[in-house]
Amino acid sequence: MVLGADADRVIHALRQIKSVLRNKVAEAALDLSDSMNMICRMAFPRASRVIVRFHLQRLALGAVREIRIRHCRDAINTDTDARENAKLEVCRYESLRLENGDTMKVLPAYALFRFPEKWIASLRQRADMLFRLYPDLKEAYRLSQNFRNIFNKRSTKDSDGLNLARWYNRIADSGFKSFNTIAAIFYEHSDEILNFFDNRSTNASAESINSKIKAFRVKLNGVNDTKFLIFRLCNIYA
Incomplete structure (x- = not known):
């Protein structure tokens, strides 16, 4: 250690x-x-x-989240300005509501991080309204799901590499600045990313034990005796 x-x-x-x-x-x-x-x-x-694919997928989902947060912030600012104007004009203000009763400030995040086939009816309705209001968010969600599907699909390394190259080109054409980080990683680490398709190896087991150790340390409110901590970890998780 x-x-x-x-x-x-x-x-x-x-x-x-x-x-x-x-x-x-x-x-x-x-x-x-x-x-x-x-x-x-x-x-x-x-x-x-x-x-490992999961670190890349987290970046793609983070790009979608960034676009959602930007739209949510804009909606909050617009609503705040409208309220202030209503006060100045001494009139009653009511926030614009969608057909399901939600306001523009409530943008569902849960739907953006799941596959469409796993949406329940109410979640699908909210997602449809969200994508109708913000077409760029719909396109960003579609790109993130296409990225997931490339890694989920069992194919040859050459075929998967070609699909990733096409996805990279769509990212460049989309103009989304939130995807710049993942695009830069593709450019710099393309060989390491493509090596995943040889054996589809992950470090999930290492990440799992790492999270357990962190949770264990939190329960102990810190560690003073490192040797005793290692002894306990070996007995509990070995």
Whole structure:
């Protein structure tokens, strides 16, 4: 176990392992951290580096969320200005309501992060109204779902790479600035992203145990005795 996430310290610790053993590592699943990428490149030079799909999908959903928040903020500002004008004109103001009774300020977030086939009737109605009011949000949602489908579909690496290239082009044509981050990652780490389609490897198990350890530390209100913490973790989660 290495204290902290400093790349040089982790590389130094991993190099205590014989190079013959480190060279046997065939594949390493990574997140989007540059330091983790460097650690893998220096400590396991023969390993195929794979950027896990879930980190990319989270960025795509984050881009959709950013567009939703912007529209929600605009609706709140518009409603606030209308209220202030009504006060100045000494007249009663009522917020514009949609056919289901919601105001323009209430933009459903839940529907944007699920597949359409999993929407219930009321959620589908709210999503339809949302997309009718904001066509750009509908297009952003469609792009995020297309991105998910590329990773969910079982196909050859060449075919999936072609689908990702087409999706990248649609992102460029859409003009959405919220997707700039994921577009830059595609440009910089295209090989690591495409390596996912070789074995579809993930680091889900590592992320799971990491979240459990964090939750365990929160319950303890911090840790004073690190050795005893490791002892308890080994007994509980090993």
